[in-house]
Amino acid sequence: MKKNLDWENIGFAYRPTDSRFVSMYTDGKWDEGAMIADPNVTISESSGVFQYAQTCFEGMKAYLAPDRRILLFRPEKNMERLNNSNERVCIPKIDPDFCIHALEELLKIDRDWIPSAPDTSLYIRPFIFATDPYVGVRVGNQYKFIIILSPVGAYYPEGLNPVKIYVEPTYVRAVRGGLGQAKTGANYAASLKAQQEAKQVHYTQVLWLDGVERKYIEEVGTMNVFFKIGDEIVTPALEGSILPGITRKSVIEILKGWGVKVAERRVSVDELVEAYDKGILGEAFGTGTAAVISPIGMLKINDKELVFND
Numbered sequence: 457m458k459k460n461l462d463w464e465n466i467g468f469a470y471r472p473t474d475s476r477f478v479s480m481y482t483d484g485k486w487d488e489g490a491m492i493a494d495p496n497v498t499i500s501e502s503s504g505v506f507q508y509a510q511t512c513f514e515g516m517k518a519y520l521a522p523d524r525r526i527l528l529f530r531p532e533k534n535m536e537r538l539n540n541s542n543e544r545v546c547i548p549k550i551d552p553d554f555c556i557h558a559l560e561e562l563l564k565i566d567r568d569w570i571p572s573a574p575d576t577s578l579y580i581r582p583f584i585f586a587t588d589p590y591v592g593v594r595v596g597n598q599y600k601f602i603i604i605l606s607p608v609g610a611y612y613p614e615g616l617n618p619v620k621i622y623v624e625p626t627y628v629r630a631v632r633g634g635l636g637q638a639k640t641g642a643n644y645a646a647s648l649k650a651q652q653e654a655k656q657v658h659y660t661q662v663l664w665l666d667g668v669e670r671k672y673i674e675e676v677g678t679m680n681v682f683f684k685i686g687d688e689i690v691t692p693a694l695e696g697s698i699l700p701g702i703t704r705k706s707v708i709e710i711l712k713g714w715g716v717k718v719a720e721r722r723v724s725v726d727e728l729v730e731a732y733d734k735g736i737l738g739e740a741f742g743t744g745t746a747a748v749i750s751p752i753g754m755l756k757i758n759d760k761e762l763v764f765n766d
């Protein structure tokens with residue numbers, strides 16, 4: 457493990473490791489790629505990624521097991537999702553096995569960067585973007601696929617303490633038929649304004665409502681959400697506007713394996729408030745690769761504050 461970091465307080469900052477994997481797509485195919493040291497990318501000022509946001513990314517983590525093996529969590533699911541995102545913004549698909557092999561080789565080279573302090577991991581960010589120069593709106597012909605790594609701690613400043621979430625009344629993140637289920641930069645750009653305003657009033661994150669009726673819960677933008685209502689765990693169904701989280705999927709599988717009732721369905725704000733007032737809204741939590749499983753301590757809905765477990 458690299459010794460020069462304050463492992464207890466590293467937070468979720470970007471700390472480039474020594475190497476990154478880069479592959480290029482030209483003439484209709486991905487090249488074999490290479491491990492490089494240079495963290496900078498030089499591309500045309502009129503690349504499709506700059507002009508029209510043609511880009512997708514993933515988020516994954518590597519951990520060190522006590523026996524020093526490097527562990528990844530369901531990487532094939534991330535690569536499947538990357539290709540689903542690619543498909544939505546017309547980026548050519550990339551072979552999942554090729555990506556996972558490249559990642560494994562990269563992790564071997566940079567294994568000293570995998571932290572082992574509690575609540576830390578090596579964050580993995582694979583991403584793809586259009587690199588050829590053009591100015592009319594069209595699909596790119598050239599792309600780069602890059603995997604970068606960074607040792608990280610907890611995503612939220614609260615660590616694993618409950619976060620305060622602001623239910624966003626004005627802005628929307630995505631609508632069905634749009635980009636919401638793709639992990640593409642534009643969704644995150646769309647979220648920044650609300651996020652900034654929520655921070656100003658001391659909330660950690662924004663909880664998005666559906667873009668049509670502004671009534672149904674969607675996601676937090678950095679995590680999917682779950683609520684315990686009575687003896688059932690409910691989470692918004694995947695209807696095209698929210699990210700199909702891999703931690704979300706895994707949590708549902710684990711809960712069902714434990715015999716817990718889980719429903720993937722529409723959950724309205726009114727239902728949450730009513731359940732809260734009746735005293736049956738027991739818990740709320742979010743799931744995500746960066747966010748892991750984060751308890752929600754408070755939801756601010758208009759003028760009402762729903763507080764969970766004090």
Ligand code: COI
Pocket residue numbers: 514515516677678679744745746747
């Ligand atoms: C992740 O959980 O890996 C994400 O991509 C969320 C956020 C950091 C963008």
